[in-house]
Amino acid sequence: MTYLYILLGGLLINNFIFQRFLGICPFLGVSKRVETAAGMSMAVIFVMTMASAVTWFFQHMLLVPFGVEYLQTIVFILVIATLVQFVEMVVLKTSPVLYQALGIYLPLITTNCAVLGVALINVVENYNLIESVVNGFASACGWSLAILLFAGIRERWEITDIPDVLKGFPIAFISTGLMSISFYGFQGLFQSLFK
Amino acid sequence: MNGLIKDFTKGIIAENPVFRIVLGMCPTLATSTAVENGFWMGLAVIFVLTFSNILIAAVRKAVPDKIRIPAYIVIIASFVTIVDLVMHAFVPAMYEILGIFIPLIVVNCIIFARAEAFASKNPILNSALDGIGMGIGFMLSLIVIGFVREVLGTANLAWSGHSLFGKGLGFEPALVMIMPPGAFWTMGILLGLMNLATRKPKKRRARA
Numbered sequence: 001m002t003y004l005y006i007l008l009g010g011l012l013i014n015n016f017i018f019q020r021f022l023g024i025c026p027f028l029g030v031s032k033r034v035e036t037a038a039g040m041s042m043a044v045i046f047v048m049t050m051a052s053a054v055t056w057f058f059q060h061m062l063l064v065p066f067g068v069e070y071l072q073t074i075v076f077i078l079v080i081a082t083l084v085q086f087v088e089m090v091v092l093k094t095s096p097v098l099y100q101a102l103g104i105y106l107p108l109i110t111t112n113c114a115v116l117g118v119a120l121i122n123v124v125e126n127y128n129l130i131e132s133v134v135n136g137f138a139s140a141c142g143w144s145l146a147i148l149l150f151a152g153i154r155e156r157w158e159i160t161d162i163p164d165v166l167k168g169f170p171i172a173f174i175s176t177g178l179m180s181i182s183f184y185g186f187q188g189l190f191q192s193l194f195k
Numbered sequence: 196m197n198g199l200i201k202d203f204t205k206g207i208i209a210e211n212p213v214f215r216i217v218l219g220m221c222p223t224l225a226t227s228t229a230v231e232n233g234f235w236m237g238l239a240v241i242f243v244l245t246f247s248n249i250l251i252a253a254v255r256k257a258v259p260d261k262i263r264i265p266a267y268i269v270i271i272a273s274f275v276t277i278v279d280l281v282m283h284a285f286v287p288a289m290y291e292i293l294g295i296f297i298p299l300i301v302v303n304c305i306i307f308a309r310a311e312a313f314a315s316k317n318p319i320l321n322s323a324l325d326g327i328g329m330g331i332g333f334m335l336s337l338i339v340i341g342f343v344r345e346v347l348g349t350a351n352l353a354w355s356g357h358s359l360f361g362k363g364l365g366f367e368p369a370l371v372m373i374m375p376p377g378a379f380w381t382m383g384i385l386l387g388l389m390n391l392a393t394r395k396p397k398k399r400r401a402r403a
Contacts, residue, residue, distance in 0.1 A: 019375055021225035025304050028220070070280060073298045074272040081268055113221045113302045120295045165390040166383075169217050173383030181376040 003134050005194060006127075010138025013190050016114050017146035018180035023114030027147050028172055037151035039098050041144030045137065047087055047109055048118050051080050052136025055119040056129050076119050084109045114143055149179065202321045206328030212305045213336035214389050219305040222296050223337060224378040231354055233341035235289045237334020239282065239297060241327065243274045244306050248326035250274075251314040267310045268301070275301040305333060343381050348373035 016022045023044070030040045055076050063069050087109070092099050109115060118139050122132040153175055162171050212218045219240075226236040250270050258266045279297050282290045290297065300306065309329055314322040345352055350368040352359040371377050 021221045021375065021378070022299075024220035024224065025218070028217070070276060073276050073279065073301055074269065077268055077272050077301050078265070081265060113299050116302050117295060117299060120298055124295065163387075165394060166387045170383045170387035170390065173379045173386065177376040177379030177383065180379055181371065184376075 001194075002131065006131060006134050007138045008190065008193075010135055011142045011145065012183065012186040014139075014142075015146060015183055016117070016139050016143040017150075017176065018183045020117070022117040023112050023143050026109070026112055027143070027150065027176075028169065031147050031151040031154055034148065034151045034155065037147045041140075041147060043087060043091065043109060044112070044114065044143060045140040047080075047083060048115055048140035048143075049133060049137045050083055051115050051119055052122055052132045053129065054079055054083065056122060056127075056132045059123055072120075072123070076116055080115050080119070084115075114139070146179070150176065153179075199321060199324055202317075203324040203328040206325065206330070206332040207335065208332070210329075211332040211336060212308075212329055213333060214386060216308075217386075218308055219303045219333065220382075222299065222303060223333075223340065224375070224382060226293055226296055227337050227340040227344060227378060227381075228348075228373045229345045230338055230341040230352060232289070232292055233337030234334065235282075235286065236293060236296065237330065237337050239278045239293075240300060240303065240305070240333050241330030242278055243271065243300050244309060244330040244333075245323055245326035246274050247271045247306060248309060248314040248322040249319055251310045252317060252319045252322035255315050263315065267307065267315075271306055271310070272301045305329060340378075340381055340385065343385070344372045344377055348377060 010016075014020055017024065017027055026040060026044075030036050058075055058079055059072070063072055063075065118136050121139075122135055125131075125135070127135055150172075154172070157171065166174070206212065210216060213220075213223050222236055222240075226232045247267075247270050251267055254266070254270075275298060278300065282293075282297060309325060313325050317325070342352075346364070347369050348371070350363040350366050369377075372381065
C-alpha cells in the first residue's frame with residue numbers, strides 16, 4: 001500500500017512540474033515536439049531511478065555512518081554528474097539520432113534539478129531503498145507525463161491564433177498553470193482512495 | 196571602467212536572468228510565494244553566484260577544458276553548502292520554508308550559465324561584478340513575482356510575521372495565487388507584459 005501511495009503520489013499529486021516545481025528548464029526546452037519529449041523522458045526516467053538507488057547507498061552507507069551529512073550536496077551532485085556522463089555515452093553509442101535530437105539537454109540533465117531534487121526528497125522523507133527507487137521512478141514518470149501532455153498541447157499552438165506578445169514563454173507558463181490546476185482534481189480521488 | 200559598470204548593470208535589466216533569459220525557473224516559481232521568501236532566496240543566490248564566479252575566474256587558466264564542468268560543480272556545491280549551514284543556523288524559520296531549494300541552488304541554471312558563459316572567460320573583478328549584478332537581477336525578479344502573488348493571494352503583505360496592512364487590503368484573497376498554478380500564471384503574464392512594454396514597431400525577435 002505504501003508503494004502504491006508513493007507511486008500515485010509522485011505521478012499525480014506531488015507531480016514534479018505542477019506541484020513541486022522541479023525540472024522546469026528542460027520541461028520548457030525540449031517540449032517542442034512529442035518525439036524529443038519522449039526521448040528526454042526516457043533518459044530522465046532512467047537517470048532518476050538509478051540516481052535514487054545510488055544516492056541512497058551513498059547517504060546510508062557513507063554519509064550517515066561517518067557523520068558527514070553536511071557533504072550531502074557535494075557528494076550527491078558528483079554522483080549524479082557521473083551517472084549522467086554514463087547515460088550520455090550509452091545514448092551516443094546506441095542511438096546517434098536520439099543524441100542529435102536531445103542536443104545540449106542531455107549533458108544538462110546534470111543541472112536538471114529534478115534528479116538532485118528526488119535524491120533530496122528521498123532523504124527528507126526518510127524512505128528506505130525500495131521506497132526511494134519507487135519514488136524516483138514515480139516522480140520521473142510524473143515529469144514525463146507532464147512533458148508529453150505539454151508537448152501535445154504545444155504542437156497545437158502552430159495552428160492557433162495566439163496574441164503576439166504572449167507567443168513563446170508567456171503562453172507556455174499560462175498553459176502550464178491551467179494544466180497544474182486541473183491536476184488538483186486528482187487530490188479528491190487520492191483522498192478517497194487512501195482514507 | 197565603463198566595461199566594469201556594464202558588467203554589473205547588465206544583469207539587472209538588460210540581461211535579467213529571470214525575465215530576459217528565462218533561466219532558473221524552478222526556484223523562481225517555487226520560492227516566490229511571498230516577498231520575504233523571494234528576498235532570502237535571492238540573498239542566498241547572490242552569495243553563491245558572486246563567490247563561485249570569483250573562484251572560477253581565479254582558476255580559469257589552471258583548469259583543463261575537459262574537466263571544467265565537474266570542477267565548476269564542486270566549486271558551486273561548496274558555496275551552496277556554506278549557505279545551507281549558515282541559513283540553517285541563523286534563519287531556521289526561513290530555512291524550513293525554502294526547504295530543498297537551498298541545496299538545489301547547486302543545480303540552478305543561472306549560476307552554471309554565468310560560470311560557463313562569463314566567469315570562465317573574464318578576469319576576477321569583472322566576474323565578481325557580473326555575479327553581483329545577475330544575483331540582484333534574480334532577487335528583484337523574485338521580489339516582483341512574490342509581491343504580485345502575496346498581494347493577490349493573501350490580500351496582505353507580511354515581513355517576518357508582521358503584516359504591513361493590519362487586517363488586510365479589504366478584498367477576498369485569491370488563494371490560488373500562492374498555490375502552484377498562480378506561480379505559472381503570474382510568470383506568464385509578467386513575461387507577456389514585459390514583451391508588450393519592450394515591443395518594437397518592427398518585427399520582434401522570435402523567442403523560444
